[in-house]
Amino acid sequence: MSEFKQTFNSSLGKKLIMALTGLFLCTFLIVHLGGNLLLFKNDQGFAFNSYANFLTHFPPIEVIAYILYISIIVHAIYALVLTLKNRKARPVGYAVQTKSKASWSSKNMGLLGSILLLFIVIHMSDFWYVYKYDNVLKFKEYRTDLATNVTTVGEYIPATAEFERSISTENNVEIVRVKDIHARVQESFSKLWYVAFYVIAMGAVAFHLLHGFQSAFQTLGWVHKKYQPIVYFFGTWFFGVIIPLGFALMPVVYYFQSISK
Amino acid sequence: MSGNMNLTLKVWRQKNSQAAGKFVTYKAEGISEDMSFLEMLDVVNESLTKKNDEPIHFDHDCREGICGSCSLYINGHPHGPKQAITTCQLHMRTFKDGETITIEPWRSAAFPVIKDLGTDRSAFDRIQQAGGFISVNTGGAQDANAILIPKVVADEAFNSATCIGCGACVAACKNASAMLFVSAKITQLGLLPQGQPERYSRVQAMVAQMDEEGFGNCTNTGACEAECPKEIKLTNIARMNNDYFSAKLFREQHANDHAGGE
Numbered sequence: 068m069s070e071f072k073q074t075f076n077s078s079l080g081k082k083l084i085m086a087l088t089g090l091f092l093c094t095f096l097i098v099h100l101g102g103n104l105l106l107f108k109n110d111q112g113f114a115f116n117s118y119a120n121f122l123t124h125f126p127p128i129e130v131i132a133y134i135l136y137i138s139i140i141v142h143a144i145y146a147l148v149l150t151l152k153n154r155k156a157r158p159v160g161y162a163v164q165t166k167s168k169a170s171w172s173s174k175n176m177g178l179l180g181s182i183l184l185l186f187i188v189i190h191m192s193d194f195w196y197v198y199k200y201d202n203v204l205k206f207k208e209y210r211t212d213l214a215t216n217v218t219t220v221g222e223y224i225p226a227t228a229e230f231e232r233s234i235s236t237e238n239n240v241e242i243v244r245v246k247d248i249h250a251r252v253q254e255s256f257s258k259l260w261y262v263a264f265y266v267i268a269m270g271a272v273a274f275h276l277l278h279g280f281q282s283a284f285q286t287l288g289w290v291h292k293k294y295q296p297i298v299y300f301f302g303t304w305f306f307g308v309i310i311p312l313g314f315a316l317m318p319v320v321y322y323f324q325s326i327s328k
Numbered sequence: 329m330s331g332n333m334n335l336t337l338k339v340w341r342q343k344n345s346q347a348a349g350k351f352v353t354y355k356a357e358g359i360s361e362d363m364s365f366l367e368m369l370d371v372v373n374e375s376l377t378k379k380n381d382e383p384i385h386f387d388h389d390c391r392e393g394i395c396g397s398c399s400l401y402i403n404g405h406p407h408g409p410k411q412a413i414t415t416c417q418l419h420m421r422t423f424k425d426g427e428t429i430t431i432e433p434w435r436s437a438a439f440p441v442i443k444d445l446g447t448d449r450s451a452f453d454r455i456q457q458a459g460g461f462i463s464v465n466t467g468g469a470q471d472a473n474a475i476l477i478p479k480v481v482a483d484e485a486f487n488s489a490t491c492i493g494c495g496a497c498v499a500a501c502k503n504a505s506a507m508l509f510v511s512a513k514i515t516q517l518g519l520l521p522q523g524q525p526e527r528y529s530r531v532q533a534m535v536a537q538m539d540e541e542g543f544g545n546c547t548n549t550g551a552c553e554a555e556c557p558k559e560i561k562l563t564n565i566a567r568m569n570n571d572y573f574s575a576k577l578f579r580e581q582h583a584n585d586h587a588g589g590e
Contacts, residue, residue: 070576074576074577077535077536077539077572078507078535078538078539078543078545078546079535079568079569079572079573080576081545082545082546082569083569083573149545149547152544152545153502153503153504153505153544153545153547155437155542155544156436156437156438156503156504156505156542156543156544157435157436157437157503157504157544158437159349159435160435161401161404161432161435162338162351162430162432163401163403163404163430163432164404165403165404165405167500167549167551167554167555168550168551168554169502169549169550169551169554170549170550173547173548173549173550174502174549176547278548278549281548282547282548284566285548285562285565285566285569286546286548286566286569287569287570287573288566288567288568288569288570288571288572288573289566289570290563290566290567
């Protein structure tokens, strides 16, 4: 076995892979939340639809996206391998189990991760797959009068099935025609059970990262008296509260918009 | 010494490593609250012996909390419910009269039960033999003050050196991981000048042996730190990880460069 293979097959090597893929997924969440904040823009999905088109047509993002998918799969597989090994390390369990001082989330990372994996599969098949490989989505046409900066929205029926996006200017009016994923968001988040599922999944994100973020630093060996409080603060408030809360607000806000119509 | 405490014990009895074990209930009567937990078991064993029953087998040696021999998973805690003590330092006044106490051995694939509550912890010895030492070659001892060591570093090394290798960390961990023990041994030597020459081969050799013994993998829950009788810190595990990754990824020493390797 080569030196590197041996390293990554060791107990610490497997944990290193968990930590690195986990932290990469954390950075992805920041970008994903930042981009999706466009959903809160009251422009009938103009900015969000343009952003979705950019994401799926900008080659560097495509490359990072595939690294991301691989990270999710590797993180899940290594978690499974490590869990099975850990089970094997204690073939006979204890009769008396007491509440230990270890945090709840640290002891339930597998359960939380399984909820997240289920969520990712459903989330990606409902949006990512539909956007990229299904032809059910309609198109919208945004006409912006460049003199008054007023945008009007209309339906657009493309001439060919290959149509993705067009930008043109006619008589000082900018016309943007783009796939309407925003309508899909509106429709999905008008269903209460779907919104509830998203909110629960974001709860799982919160608890998973409450332990996961600082745990990754511990695994990497990046523990320092001066920096550890910052890692804890960031892991608790940013990844444990702000990020999941920001994501959870999207389905909730869209649900209330749908029932107030 | 006798007292007026009466307790019910549910004790794990197992003939040998191959046999299936089971809980057997015993009465512990006339127990003094000033007895240690092990003395209470001595009283029970004496009555078992008088009845021609097989006494309960458990590990013990110094009975003053420094040898690391005693173990016992008592009511869901290694070394009982109190913090920072070993089972031999646990007094019966911790328990209430009439209480039922469940006593189990350490549960780990790497610590097979020898008999009843006694487990074979030689896996720890093999990890130590793989690299938990420094190689002192010949020559006259130099003046101790010639090697300058900052106080904070010496303190940290000494704190790690208080590990008695009892295995409570493994017993407490939900994954039966030995990383707190191994990291304490690595830290104790790795922080001091005398341990530096072999620092990066040592960590590789000890982690390799730890993996071979079949311990689980740390998930950073911190249960070990909470239950350790010597209050060994979780930061040691971070230090071990750091040394291991820098050894494996950035240095040229191998595990078998360590003096103890073949």
